[in-house]
Amino acid sequence: KNEVEQSPQNLTAQEGEFITINCSYSVGISALHWLQQHPGGGIVSLFMLSSGKKKHGRLIATINIQEKHSSLHITASHPRDSAVYICAVLQTSGSRLTFGEGTQLTVNP
Amino acid sequence: DAGITQSPRHKVTETGTPVTLRCHQTENHRYMYWYRQDPGHGLRLIHYSYGVKDTDKGEVSDGYSVSRSKTEDFLLTLESATSSQTSVYFCAISERLAGYNEQFFGPGTRLTVL
Numbered sequence: 001k002n003e004v005e006q007s008p009q010n011l012t013a014q015e016g017e018f019i020t021i022n023c024s025y026s027v028g029i030s031a032l033h034w035l036q037q038h039p040g041g042g043i044v045s046l047f048m049l050s051s052g053k054k055k056h057g058r059l060i061a062t063i064n065i066q067e068k069h070s071s072l073h074i075t076a077s078h079p080r081d082s083a084v085y086i087c088a089v090l091q092t093s094g095s096r097l098t099f100g101e102g103t104q105l106t107v108n109p
Numbered sequence: 110d111a112g113i114t115q116s117p118r119h120k121v122t123e124t125g126t127p128v129t130l131r132c133h134q135t136e137n138h139r140y141m142y143w144y145r146q147d148p149g150h151g152l153r154l155i156h157y158s159y160g161v162k163d164t165d166k167g168e169v170s171d172g173y174s175v176s177r178s179k180t181e182d183f184l185l186t187l188e189s190a191t192s193s194q195t196s197v198y199f200c201a202i203s204e205r206l207a208g209y210n211e212q213f214f215g216p217g218t219r220l221t222v223l
Binding site: 030033041043088 | 149151
């Protein structure tokens with residue numbers, strides 16, 4: 001079993017829909033990251049969380065440390081949000097990030 | 110955008126040949142990383158560097174070596190490429206150790222080993 005599990009693996013939505021992508025992890029962590037990988041392959045960091053909630057534009061990331069779970073929400077989704085969204089955790093016992101396999105999001109007009 | 114470039118961006122090579130990938134940064138960040146990305150796997154760390162001439166292994170380091178002779182350059186070498194090393198390789202940089210702050214990624218290098 002992977003230490004970082006994302007769900008769903010694939011998600012198709014209509015423009016304007018509210019989207020949720022989930023990340024569960026099985027280890028103790030110091031921080032959790034959400035990243036976005038564009039269709040062209042480029043990877044950008046969206047959020048780094050260690051507790052609570054962060055918001056940037058239409059993106060909201062939450063984390064529940066006790067339940068070992070994080071969610072990435074996209075409000076009023078748009079076709080330009082189509083990308084792979086990747087969750088990564090920094091384990092308390094480690095010095096590197098452990099990545100999930102990613103969630104492929106497609107938003108249709 | 111963070112100033113990170115990778116070269117080459119695409120390479121096709123034959124089994125048994127040596128290959129060197131270059132990562133160059135203009136941000137003067139202390140930490141540099143090499144990852145590989147394969148279907149069915151998340152990004153996996155190959156090697157990382159925490160300063161000039163200071164490097165350490167990641168989770169998939171077998172068959173790879175690295176060097177960092179200048180702050181701005183981090184080289185990944187496949188001494189004798191194998192088909193299992195066909196992958197997309199990403200370089201990343203950060204000011205602090207990975208996970209404690211944002212990582213900035215390069216555009217990736219697609220390597221095919223025939």
